[in-house]
Amino acid sequence: MPETPESVDSTSLIHARGLTKKFGDLVAVDAIDFDVAPGESFGFLGPNGAGKTSTMRMIGCVSPMSGGTLRILGQDPERDGPAIRARLGVVPQQDTLDNELTVRENLLIYGRYFGLSREECAKRADDLLEFAQLTEKSDSQVEHLSGGMKRRLTIARSLINEPDLMLLDEPTTGLDPQARHLLWDRLYRLKQRGVTLVLTTHYMDEAEQLCDRLVVMDKAKIVAEGSPRSLIEQYSTREVTELRFPTGVQETLDGQLDGLAERVERLPDRVLLYADDGEAAVTASHARGLKPETVLVRRSTLEDVFLRLTGRSLID
Amino acid sequence: MSAGTATPPLTSTSSIAGIGRVFEHRFLSYRRTFRASIFSSFLTPLLFLTAMGVGLGGYVDASTQDALGGVPYLAFLAPGLLVATAMQAGSFESTFPIMGGLVWNRTFHAMYATPLTSRDIALGNLLWIAARLTLISTVFTAIIVLFGAALSPLVVFAIPVAVLTGLAFGAPIAAFSATQRTPDRFAAIFRFLITPLFIFSGTFFPVAGLPPFLQPLAWLTPLYHGVVLARGLSLGTFGTNPTPELAVVHLAILIGFIAVGTFAAIRTIGAKLVRG
Numbered sequence: 001m002p003e004t005p006e007s008v009d010s011t012s013l014i015h016a017r018g019l020t021k022k023f024g025d026l027v028a029v030d031a032i033d034f035d036v037a038p039g040e041s042f043g044f045l046g047p048n049g050a051g052k053t054s055t056m057r058m059i060g061c062v063s064p065m066s067g068g069t070l071r072i073l074g075q076d077p078e079r080d081g082p083a084i085r086a087r088l089g090v091v092p093q094q095d096t097l098d099n100e101l102t103v104r105e106n107l108l109i110y111g112r113y114f115g116l117s118r119e120e121c122a123k124r125a126d127d128l129l130e131f132a133q134l135t136e137k138s139d140s141q142v143e144h145l146s147g148g149m150k151r152r153l154t155i156a157r158s159l160i161n162e163p164d165l166m167l168l169d170e171p172t173t174g175l176d177p178q179a180r181h182l183l184w185d186r187l188y189r190l191k192q193r194g195v196t197l198v199l200t201t202h203y204m205d206e207a208e209q210l211c212d213r214l215v216v217m218d219k220a221k222i223v224a225e226g227s228p229r230s231l232i233e234q235y236s237t238r239e240v241t242e243l244r245f246p247t248g249v250q251e252t253l254d255g256q257l258d259g260l261a262e263r264v265e266r267l268p269d270r271v272l273l274y275a276d277d278g279e280a281a282v283t284a285s286h287a288r289g290l291k292p293e294t295v296l297v298r299r300s301t302l303e304d305v306f307l308r309l310t311g312r313s314l315i316d
Numbered sequence: 317m318s319a320g321t322a323t324p325p326l327t328s329t330s331s332i333a334g335i336g337r338v339f340e341h342r343f344l345s346y347r348r349t350f351r352a353s354i355f356s357s358f359l360t361p362l363l364f365l366t367a368m369g370v371g372l373g374g375y376v377d378a379s380t381q382d383a384l385g386g387v388p389y390l391a392f393l394a395p396g397l398l399v400a401t402a403m404q405a406g407s408f409e410s411t412f413p414i415m416g417g418l419v420w421n422r423t424f425h426a427m428y429a430t431p432l433t434s435r436d437i438a439l440g441n442l443l444w445i446a447a448r449l450t451l452i453s454t455v456f457t458a459i460i461v462l463f464g465a466a467l468s469p470l471v472v473f474a475i476p477v478a479v480l481t482g483l484a485f486g487a488p489i490a491a492f493s494a495t496q497r498t499p500d501r502f503a504a505i506f507r508f509l510i511t512p513l514f515i516f517s518g519t520f521f522p523v524a525g526l527p528p529f530l531q532p533l534a535w536l537t538p539l540y541h542g543v544v545l546a547r548g549l550s551l552g553t554f555g556t557n558p559t560p561e562l563a564v565v566h567l568a569i570l571i572g573f574i575a576v577g578t579f580a581a582i583r584t585i586g587a588k589l590v591r592g
Contacts, residue, residue: 057592060429062425062428062429062589062590062592063590063592064590081433082431082432082433083431085429085430085431086430086431088429090429092425092429094422095422096421096422096423096425096426096429097421097426098341098345098421098423098426099421100345100348100421101344101345105344109340109341109344110426110430112337112340112341113337113341113426113427113430113431113432114430114431115333115337115431161430
């Protein structure tokens, strides 16, 4: 279907309608629609294989789409790929740093790919090293950096062209908690500066920390869209009560859990009671004579939203 | 279609500039191994010319007078070795470094996330291989001259012939390397293609010394054509052996291999970058 100029939201940095990616018979991305506004922090949340990376590669103009309409920065990726890429900052899922070069050299040569002069590259590299807290590692070979340092360098590298739009594909996957928090802090600063961030993640805490708005992807489709708070309000209760029973007991509880809360979800290792008042659910289960080994009352998270929408956990 | 927000890109990359930036990356990586590689590009020809040319050549020259048209074996061998060395270097540079950039450290994918195109990446790498071949061949030719093994000043033109021969192997092999996920098949290329050619394509003895049914096969390989041209230039027989007409054919075959290989490399490197 031909796209009419009127239907393109001229304020969108990314405009996708019916965006599709096929690999032979496999449909990796199945006719998804979304828009990303300037200054927004937008996330794709979903498990591995949901189609997040395929979508990001199409936005990054390195993978041609199989169908639909896609406009990035108002341009057509099929025709203007290099011109669009000149204004993107890309942090791929898999590191593409040059291990044989030093930290600083990686920044310098990457700036050269964008056609920046050597002087400009050097100036920006110094600022970015400081931003990424890598100034002291400037002359170290990349091979010897920790995983967290490599990710920070990749983020610094992606900023060398002062991009209008940053694409981060699972930026903290595989990092330890400390390294993740340091990285989140750096991304939050970028967000504060007004940089538009688009990221994929299968960590709900990452999505809650960084995303103003997100779409939940499952099996190549978008199944929900909204802010983290609105998604939780829409698809979950305020609180969740987690009950863990001694081994073998949970299987014998047929019928005894019904009506304890608005919704009851049975996972292999625990029972989730969805209720706005978690303590009331605890009281109700005690009243029925249930004897869970542990009881935990917590707030609902995006993990609960995902479970509700797909019947599965984010991380298998 | 106008979306209204389209602004000119930060940079617009002409293809020449893009190729230059890919070349610059290879040069930056190469600076680390520069010393070791210069040393080996001196040492290899020195060892071969001493052992084969001077050592073996002494016996050859003593036993036959006219088998090689009256020229000393060292003078016969040197241009052949020059071109065969370029073939080996061009082949090697087109295997591991190409697959490495696509599969191991993925530096080509990093380039492809910028305004650089897959064509820039393919051509920049081939240009780099050409530069390496120029360096190696120039050093080798200088050593040939120092050994007194060049009989004509035309030997200078054996340098571009060697570079073209190296690329005639390098470009198609680069196209192949871009399709590989592991280096397993590279050993086969060297074992069953490069090494036999090194021995049988007229480097060490004239192709006329091969069994008659094998002689036409030599024509199918770029190495043979490169050796004939370089030898004619180094011995000063260029014009009669090979004749100008044949020289054009030899050159055209080398350029044909390069053209087809380059086209294929742009395609296969591009396909791999798109696949991720």
